[in-house]
Amino acid sequence: MNPREFTIADEYVYDRRSALHWIRAHILRYPLLPLTAVAGYICTAILFSLSPVLVGQAFDVMLTSADQARLLTLTLLVLVTRVGQGFISLGSAFIVEVLAQRLERDAREELYISLLGKSQTFHNRQEVGDVMARATNDVQQLNLMINPGASLITESTITTIIPLIGIGLLRFELLLVPMAFLVIFVIALRQYNRELTPITGALRMQFGVMNSGLAEAISGIEIVKAYAQEVKERRRFSAYARQYRDLFVREGRVKARYLPLLLYGITFGLAFGHALLLFLNGGLSIGEVVAFMGLFGILRFPTFISLFSFSLVQLGLAGAERILGLIKAETELDENAGGVVQPMTGELVFEHVTFGYGANPILKDICFSAQPGATIAIVGQTGAGKSTLTRLVNRTYDVHAGRIMIDGVDVRDWSMQSLRSQISTIEQDIFLFSRTIAENIAFGAAGNASREQIEQAAREAQAHDFIMRFPDGYDTMVGERGVTLSGGQRQRIAIARAFLTNPRILILDDSTSAIDSATEDQIQRAMRRILQGRTTLLITHRISQIRWADHILVLRRGELVAQGTHAELMVQSEAYRRIFARYDEDSGQTPLLDAYHLDGDGKQPVLASDQQLLWQLLMEVEGQ
Ligand code: ADP
Numbered sequence: 001m002n003p004r005e006f007t008i009a010d011e012y013v014y015d016r017r018s019a020l021h022w023i024r025a026h027i028l029r030y031p032l033l034p035l036t037a038v039a040g041y042i043c044t045a046i047l048f049s050l051s052p053v054l055v056g057q058a059f060d061v062m063l064t065s066a067d068q069a070r071l072l073t074l075t076l077l078v079l080v081t082r083v084g085q086g087f088i089s090l091g092s093a094f095i096v097e098v099l100a101q102r103l104e105r106d107a108r109e110e111l112y113i114s115l116l117g118k119s120q121t122f123h124n125r126q127e128v129g130d131v132m133a134r135a136t137n138d139v140q141q142l143n144l145m146i147n148p149g150a151s152l153i154t155e156s157t158i159t160t161i162i163p164l165i166g167i168g169l170l171r172f173e174l175l176l177v178p179m180a181f182l183v184i185f186v187i188a189l190r191q192y193n194r195e196l197t198p199i200t201g202a203l204r205m206q207f208g209v210m211n212s213g214l215a216e217a218i219s220g221i222e223i224v225k226a227y228a229q230e231v232k233e234r235r236r237f238s239a240y241a242r243q244y245r246d247l248f249v250r251e252g253r254v255k256a257r258y259l260p261l262l263l264y265g266i267t268f269g270l271a272f273g274h275a276l277l278l279f280l281n282g283g284l285s286i287g288e289v290v291a292f293m294g295l296f297g298i299l300r301f302p303t304f305i306s307l308f309s310f311s312l313v314q315l316g317l318a319g320a321e322r323i324l325g326l327i328k329a330e331t332e333l334d335e336n337a338g339g340v341v342q343p344m345t346g347e348l349v350f351e352h353v354t355f356g357y358g359a360n361p362i363l364k365d366i367c368f369s370a371q372p373g374a375t376i377a378i379v380g381q382t383g384a385g386k387s388t389l390t391r392l393v394n395r396t397y398d399v400h401a402g403r404i405m406i407d408g409v410d411v412r413d414w415s416m417q418s419l420r421s422q423i424s425t426i427e428q429d430i431f432l433f434s435r436t437i438a439e440n441i442a443f444g445a446a447g448n449a450s451r452e453q454i455e456q457a458a459r460e461a462q463a464h465d466f467i468m469r470f471p472d473g474y475d476t477m478v479g480e481r482g483v484t485l486s487g488g489q490r491q492r493i494a495i496a497r498a499f500l501t502n503p504r505i506l507i508l509d510d511s512t513s514a515i516d517s518a519t520e521d522q523i524q525r526a527m528r529r530i531l532q533g534r535t536t537l538l539i540t541h542r543i544s545q546i547r548w549a550d551h552i553l554v555l556r557r558g559e560l561v562a563q564g565t566h567a568e569l570m571v572q573s574e575a576y577r578r579i580f581a582r583y584d585e586d587s588g589q590t591p592l593l594d595a596y597h598l599d600g601d602g603k604q605p606v607l608a609s610d611q612q613l614l615w616q617l618l619m620e621v622e623g624q
Contacts, residue, residue, distance in 0.1 A: 014110065016327065019320040020317070023142070033095050037095045040088050040091055040092030041158045043085075047082070047085035048085050048159070056288055056292075057287055058071055097147050101143065107139050107323060121357075128212070129211040133207055134319075137319070138319030138322050150316075152312075156301060157302070159299075166295045177271040178296060180267070181264065181267040188263065196311060201318045203248065205322075206247055207244060260306065261304060264303045268297075333395060336416055337417070339413050340415060341418040346407070347370070348404070348406055349369040350368050352367055353404060366559075372535055379539075379546060379554050379555070380555030385557070390509070394419060394420050394423040422503050425507040426508045427494075430493070433478070434479035435478065436472075437478055441500060451474070457496040458496045460499050461493070461495035461498075461529075462525060463489070466489055488522075488523055505534065506536045
């Protein structure tokens with residue numbers, strides 16, 4: 001098993017050595033279904049092969065005694081074999097369809113579970129469109145591969161063998177032409193498959209490329225439109241679509257050169273000639289000639305259908321290969337199910353932590369510690385590594401060097417489940433699911449949160465009032481099928497979510513703040529409440545928040561250039577002191593006024609973005 005971030009207790013484990021092993025494992029999960037289907041095919045083929053033999057016997061009766069009773073029996077027998085064959089065939093088709101549907105469902109579930117278990121690093125690398133193509137199209141292809149693909153191949157193999165046995169029983173010499181045909185047919189089929197395999201593989205891959213191109217253009221539609229890039233995007237898509245079509249044409253060419261049908265036509269003539277020769281030599285009755293040609297006629301079906309069924313199996317195998325590739329892709333983090341499980345107090349220590357997304361370190365030698373319940377403000381310019389630092393705490397990524405300790409235990413030694421369930425993150429960009437507001441708030445809660453608990457959390461997050469203003473209240477749908485929430489509303493939903501989860505460590509990214517001042521006030525209140533009693537990493541540009549933090553980390557290009565309490569920094573750092581002194585004078589004490597300062601003569605209030613203020617702060621701190 002690959003390391004995963006979570007597993008499901010009773011998950012079915014498939015053999016994943018190769019695409020063929022994998023599909024076999026999926027089919028053998030329901031061993032009775034394929035067995036019954038094969039038994040059905042054998043019965044059908046026997047019954048089907050019996051009718052030409054019976055017809056042949058009828059011919060002989062007609063030409064010799066013309067015994068009516070015997071003819072009637074033969075007619076009834078033909079009827080019975082045909083009807084019986086029809087019913088059994090129906091049953092087999094049903095069974096195979098059930099098998100194909102189950103395989104599709106199981107494979108989809110397996111892929112979904114494995115995707116959920118992959119690390120963030122894996123998902124960053126993966127294009128969403130390509131994953132979607134694999135999860136929908138390739139999975140569906142598996143279904144088609146079983147039915148009609150593999151079922152037709154099995155059926156046609158059986159429908160080849162049984163008539164051949166019939167012919168052999170009729171007269172052994174008659175096998176000469178059919179056997180020669182069979183040998184050439186198998187060689188031609190192998191050649192055909194060899195040509196087809198790379199094209200089908202490329203076809204599947206191109207579908208993925210086309211799909212990710214489309215997915216990207218649609219998720220980035222705002223940018224595409226804003227920059228009037230529709231024409232260029234359309235051209236890009238057309239190019240992908242053209243390549244996809246070209247591959248189809250190439251596939252068509254290979255299919256068009258399919259020789260076995262022509263071969264069948266020629267051998268049919270030869271077989272008839274052979275049978276007539278034997279008849280003329282007195283070795284065969286007319287009835288036997290008729291039976292032989294009838295049995296040979298059955299071979300047309302496998303010859304004809306193999307073209308279609310093999311390409312379906314090819315497509316299915318190519319799809320299976322791609323799905324399996326995704327399932328088997330290594331994930332960097334291990335869920336560490338046997339790790340430490342205990343309630344956290346929230347003591348957090350970074351010891352010489354270094355980390356980078358690639359080879360270049362983004363964070364270098366970071367050291368700090370936080371007492372349970374402390375608020376740590378992280379400040380720094382965009383790209384300094386603030387968010388990156390917070391992502392290491394809940395192991396979205398693992399450190400490259402050094403270690404992060406929570407309650408004296410390395411985060412890598414905690415069970416992932418226990419670790420993450422006690423850490424909550426409120427990101428800048430808050431993602432809400434297309435579900436109801438209540439469901440969105442209850443998202444991270446263990447078990448089922450009651451409506452009272454949800455409302456209580458929303459009240460504490462100052463979200464209750466605006467939620468009640470929607471016609472459906474807590475049952476209002478969010479997202480594509482429902483209301484769009486503003487940045488401030490989303491933020492409060494996220495805070496409510498965190499209240500309900502009741503984490504010991506909270507990561508709060510408050511660095512964007514395009515919010516009107518009334519909402520702002522509510523959010524600040526909600527935030528201050530959620531921080532109570534929890535160790536909080538607070539990414540912020542607000543001078544007020546920096547001031548009331550217990551500890552301040554100043555990051556610059558991945559390095560910790562200054563840290564301490566507000567009071568300590570005020571003593572240690574001349575620049576820090578100067579800035580705070582100035583803003584205190586300019587804006588008074590209220591946090592709301594942080595974003596404002598008065599220009600030169602002190603009369604005209606000028607809005608200065610938080611970023612700007614912070615930038616000045618940093619420049620001066622760096623300038624020491
Ligand atoms: P901040 O939060 O201070 O704005 P970040 O931690 O987001 O900074 O980013 C620090 C650096 O890491 C930036 O140079 C950014 O481009 C890079 N970075 C952030 N996220 C990723 C990622 N998922 N993959 C690769 N590089 C990233």
